[in-house]
Amino acid sequence: xxxxxxxxxxxxxxxxxxxxxxxxxxxxxxxxxxxxxxxxxxxxxxxxxxxxxxxxxxxxxxxxxxxxxxxxxxxxxxxxxxxxxxxxxxxxxxxxxxxxxxxxxxxxxxxxxxxxxxxxxxxxxxxxxxxxxxxxxxxxxxxxxxxxxxxxxxxxxxxxxxxxxxxxxxxxxxxxxxxxxxxxxxxxxxxxxxxxxxxxxxxxxxxxxxxxxxxxxxxxxxxxxxxxxxxxxxxxxxxxxxxxxxxxxxxxxxxxxxxxxxxxxxxxxxxxxxxxxxxxxxxxxxxxxxxxxxxxxxxxxxxxxxxxx
Numbered sequence: 001x002x003x004x005x006x007x008x009x010x011x012x013x014x015x016x017x018x019x020x021x022x023x024x025x026x027x028x029x030x031x032x033x034x035x036x037x038x039x040x041x042x043x044x045x046x047x048x049x050x051x052x053x054x055x056x057x058x059x060x061x062x063x064x065x066x067x068x069x070x071x072x073x074x075x076x077x078x079x080x081x082x083x084x085x086x087x088x089x090x091x092x093x094x095x096x097x098x099x100x101x102x103x104x105x106x107x108x109x110x111x112x113x114x115x116x117x118x119x120x121x122x123x124x125x126x127x128x129x130x131x132x133x134x135x136x137x138x139x140x141x142x143x144x145x146x147x148x149x150x151x152x153x154x155x156x157x158x159x160x161x162x163x164x165x166x167x168x169x170x171x172x173x174x175x176x177x178x179x180x181x182x183x184x185x186x187x188x189x190x191x192x193x194x195x196x197x198x199x200x201x202x203x204x205x206x207x208x209x210x211x212x213x214x215x216x217x218x219x220x221x222x223x224x225x226x227x228x229x230x231x232x233x234x235x236x237x238x239x240x241x242x243x244x245x246x247x248x249x250x251x252x253x254x255x256x257x258x259x260x261x262x263x264x265x266x267x268x269x270x271x272x273x274x275x276x277x278x279x280x281x282x283x284x285x286x287x288x289x290x291x292x293x294x295x296x297x298x299x300x301x302x303x304x305x306x307x308x309x
Contacts, residue, residue, distance in 0.1 A: 001021045004065070005065040007039065066090055089308050093117045106132060112132060117137050121138075122242045143293065149208060155181050156186065177216070215239065222243035231287050
């Protein structure tokens with residue numbers, strides 16, 4: 001199949017384009033949000049092909065994977081001359097949890113010809129899907145391999161724009177956690193927190209040198225950084241919010257909304273390298289079983305196949 005999708009979420013798209021199809025990625029000279037084209041900091045296969053507006057209009061497209069309201073209402077037709085769900089089969093992928101208070105309807109909620117795909121069961125529960133058929137396809141991750149050493153007695157946090165997003169990402173909790181153990185922050189916009197903005201390959205090298213992965217998010221979709229940390233072999237300490245309790249089994253880490261339990265868990269794991277390594281190995285096994293790439297791609301192949309019938 002020839003699948004049209006915009007490059008919106010780099011980590012998710014990295015997994016998606018590993019499938020057997022040709023992936024058409026809109027590109028503009030400025031590589032802005034509506035035309036990023038291929039990734040520059042992830043490894044994508046040659047089957048992920050950039051297309052200009054003229055090329056997209058002439059292209060054979062079997063199905064469109066839409067991820068933003070503007071793609072549904074404007075961009076797909078503007079780029080291709082085809083209306084999603086009418087002139088070309090389409091599915092709508094919702095990456096995020098709804099804004100609070102919970103009551104939002106998905107962008108395709110008034111239609112029954114475009115299914116909405118949620119990336120977690122929590123998100124499906126919290127969104128109002130309206131008339132749209134609703135399915136869950138959980139995340140899948142390109143396995144970075146077991147890389148854990150835990151040689152640095154510290155916690156690693158991966159977060160983008162922590163200052164702007166504030167309490168949503170648990171930024172306000174970091175000083176408390178830093179009273180228990182050193183906390184090293186990675187991600188875009190983390191300079192004010194003493195963090196480092198690194199590409200994925202460097203992150204996969206640096207993060208598992210820390211003894212534990214800390215996931216302080218209050219309200220967000222299930223972060224791919226958490227799943228990647230488990231693949232890397234890192235034990236996890238996480239708030240028990242959104243989908244984290246489903247993703248992290250008890251043998252792989254400590255999940256709680258009690259800050260005293262979380263700070264104690266951080267101290268204990270940093271002080272006990274053998275226990276931390278054992279939990280990380282069990283977490284990797286769980287992540288491979290639930291969030292493996294083969295399952296993810298198979299689920300998407302089934303859905304795309306149904307969409308083009």
